[in-house]
Every structure is written in C-alpha cells, then in structure tokens.
C-alpha cells in the first residue's frame with residue numbers, strides 16, 4: 133500500500149513506490165509527435181534528455197499506444213517488443229542527467245484515427261465521432277479482455293526496458309475515460325450504468341498491470357477531476373474513482389480534466405491557437421472553416437495559475453496516496469501553494485516546454501517563474517514535426 137509522505141519544499145527529494153525523485157517537479161506528458169513508425173527517435177531522446185538536464189525529477193514520455201487500434205497519430209510510440217531498445221536508450225539518456233522517466237500508456241478509443249488504424253474506432257458505446265468522422269463500434273467483452281491484457285503487457289515491456297514508472301492514461305476522454313464518463317458510456321451491461329460498472333475497466337486495467345509489473349514499481353494513473361461539460365464525469369464521482377484506484381494499488385494519481393473530443397482546451401485553458409491549427413489542415417476547406425469558426429469549435433476557457441488546485445483538494449481530502457497536481461503551475465509561488473495544500477508532487481507542462489531549465493533556474497533563484505503566455509501554439513506544433521514552444525527564445 134503506498135504510504136503518505138509529508139510535503140516539503142519543491143527541491144526536497146521524494147520516494148514514489150521505491151523510486152527516488154530528486155525533487156517534487158514532474159514533467160507531465162505533452163505529446164511529442166516525434167516517433168514515426170511508432171519507435172523512439174533521436175529527437176524524442178534529445179527532448180527528454182534536455183528536460184532531465186534542466187532539473188526536473190521525473191519526465192513523462194507521452195501517449196504511447198498499447199495496441200495498433202488505440203492510436204490517433206502515426207507519430208506516437210506503439211508499445212511492442214521492437215520499441216524496447218529505443219525505450220532503453222531514452223531511459224539511459226534521462227538517467228545520465230539524474231532524472232527518472234515514466235511512460236504514459238493508453239488507448240484513445242473512439243477518437244482513434246481511422247486512417248492510422250485502418251478501420252473503425254472502438255469506444256464504450258455506438259456514436260458518431262466528429263473527431264475521426266466515423267461511427268464508433270461498441271467494445272465487446274473480447275475487446276475489453278484484450279485491452280486489459282494489452283495494458284499489462286505494455287507496462288511490462290516498459291519496465292523491462294528500464295523505464296522507471298508507468299502512467300496509465302485514464303483521463304482526457306481516452307478509452308478508459310470514455311467508460312468512466314456517463315456521457316460516452318451508455319451501456320447497460322456490466323461495464324455501464326452505475327459508477328462501479330463504469331469504473332470496472334479502470335480497475336481491471338490497474339489490477340492486471342499491477343500483477344504484470346509486481347509490487348514496488350511506480351504505477352501512476354492520470355484521471356479527470358471533471359470532464360468539463362454537462363453530462364460528463366463530475367468531481368463527486370471522480371473522488372470515488374480515486375478511492376478505488378488507491379485501494380487497487382495505484383502508486384500515485386495525476387489529477388487533470390477535459391475531454392479531447394469535446395472540450396480539448398479545458399485541460400489547458402488559455403488562448404485558442406486557431407491560425408496555427410488551421411495551417412495544419414491538409415484540405416483547403418478545412419483550413420478556411422477552422423479559421424472562420426475555430427473559436428466556436430474549440431471554445432476558450434479562461435486560464436488562471438493553479439487552475440485545478442481547488443478541485444484537487446477534494447481528492448486530497450479523500451485519499452492518502454501521493455498526488456501530482458498540475459494545471460497552470462508556472463511560478464514558485466503557485467508550486468509552493470500546491471505543496472502547502474498537501475500535494476506531494478507538481479506537474480509543469482507548458483512551463484517546461486517553454487524552458488526546460490526552469491527547475492534549475494528557480495532553484496538557483498535566477499527566476500521565480502515561467503514566461504509561458506499561454507498561447508497554446510505548442511499544441512499545433514505536435515502536428516508540425518514535433519512539439520515545441522513557439523516563444524521559447526523569448527524566455
């Protein structure tokens with residue numbers, strides 16, 4: 133059972149299920165878009181090596197798919213034995229800089245890209261996916277047994293390759309989150325209806341994965357505090373989900389929000405990068421449509437520093453396992469507020485894209501925060517050869 137550790141300052145070490153972290157700062161998953169062929173590239177290794185060299189304790193490799201049908205990009209890691217040597221190389225590079233590395237694994241379910249997976253996406257229930265422009269087929273019992281086994285197998289490949297921790301993606305409207313959410317899960321079998329049924333997939337995935345990696349290996353789960361729209365998962369249910377995941381042996385939870393196929397900016401807040409998103413469209417009519425209607429299709433949500441702090445406190449009060457708080461953490465003051473509120477670890481996503489050396493510079497007292505705006509243009513860059521901050525030189 134994970135034990136609760138008292139919080140300290142951002143630059144004190146922390147032990148997560150036996151893994152020593154040099155401080156409290158985590159780089160959460162920010163999809164890199166750097167893995168053509170589903171394999172680790174030199175660019176991905178360099179990206180995480182730079183984050184590690186900047187002082188972060190744990191860097192998270194984003195959005196690796198547990199199976200071919202769980203992908204939305206051709207440039208994401210597909211976890212299979214051929215991917216293991218690249219993962220080992222990446223882990224070695226991060227370790228040499230004194231940091232640890234986690235691999236986020238998931239299945240994107242109903243918003244899988246039909247062109248990438250070569251078929252119809254699978255989800256909790258039948259619906260039309262405006263994201264992939266295709267009808268979603270409801271997952272069968274056999275599909276779900278395969279998903280559970282694929283999560284476990286992928287985690288084991290990561291562990292054996294020398295990756296220090298695995299993060300199960302249970303949030304953001306990915307497959308497991310599509311089962312948790314009453315909006316996308318309309319099933320009437322043992323996988324739908326009550327919260328117990330809707331959380332069955334999360335629980336079974338965690339259980340099988342824990343069995344596959346054994347005790348003493350850090351298994352984090354990224355979960356939604358809220359989906360961010362009427363009819364989605366709400367805080368009272370997500371608190372209950374957190375309790376179940378703690379009881380099933382999660383090492384820590386990463387608290388987030390939002391639903392990629394409905395409220396993509398909810399998890400980020402800030403500006404909608406319409407111009408850059410439109411430039412990425414292959415077809416001219418999509419480019420014009422997005423330019424004209426982008427802010428209607430992707431509504432902006434106001435950004436405040438530490439935007440999940442208050443909702444996160446409800447989970448903090450309900451569980452004892454370590455929690456990673458993220459969401460607009462970009463200054464020493466907000467990091468201290470989060471640690472002071474009882475969160476053991478903090479996630480800094482865009483702040484570290486903007487300046488990977490931020491932890492070192494903050495520790496030395498050179499800066500007290502990041503100059504990330506947030507314009508969210510880095511989101512559009514994922515489709516343009518690899519994630520990067522478009523304003524990095526202005527740090």
Ligand SMILES: Cc1cc2nc3c(=O)[nH]c(=O)nc-3n(C[C@H](O)[C@H](O)[C@H](O)COP(=O)(O)O)c2cc1C
Pocket residue numbers: 160161162163164194195236301304354388399400458459460461479480481482483510511514519
């Ligand atoms: C460019 C970009 C890509 C992202 N990709 C992922 C992802 O692959 N998986 C994930 O769980 N979250 C992803 N996120 C969300 C971040 O992990 C984090 O939850 C969010 O950015 C809020 O934290 P921040 O305010 O510190 O940036 C992404 C965010 C950004 C900016």
Ligand code: SF4
Pocket residue numbers: 482483485486503504505506507508509510511520521522523524
């Ligand atoms: S592009 Fe740079 S400044 Fe803009 S949100 Fe992303 S990290 Fe921040």
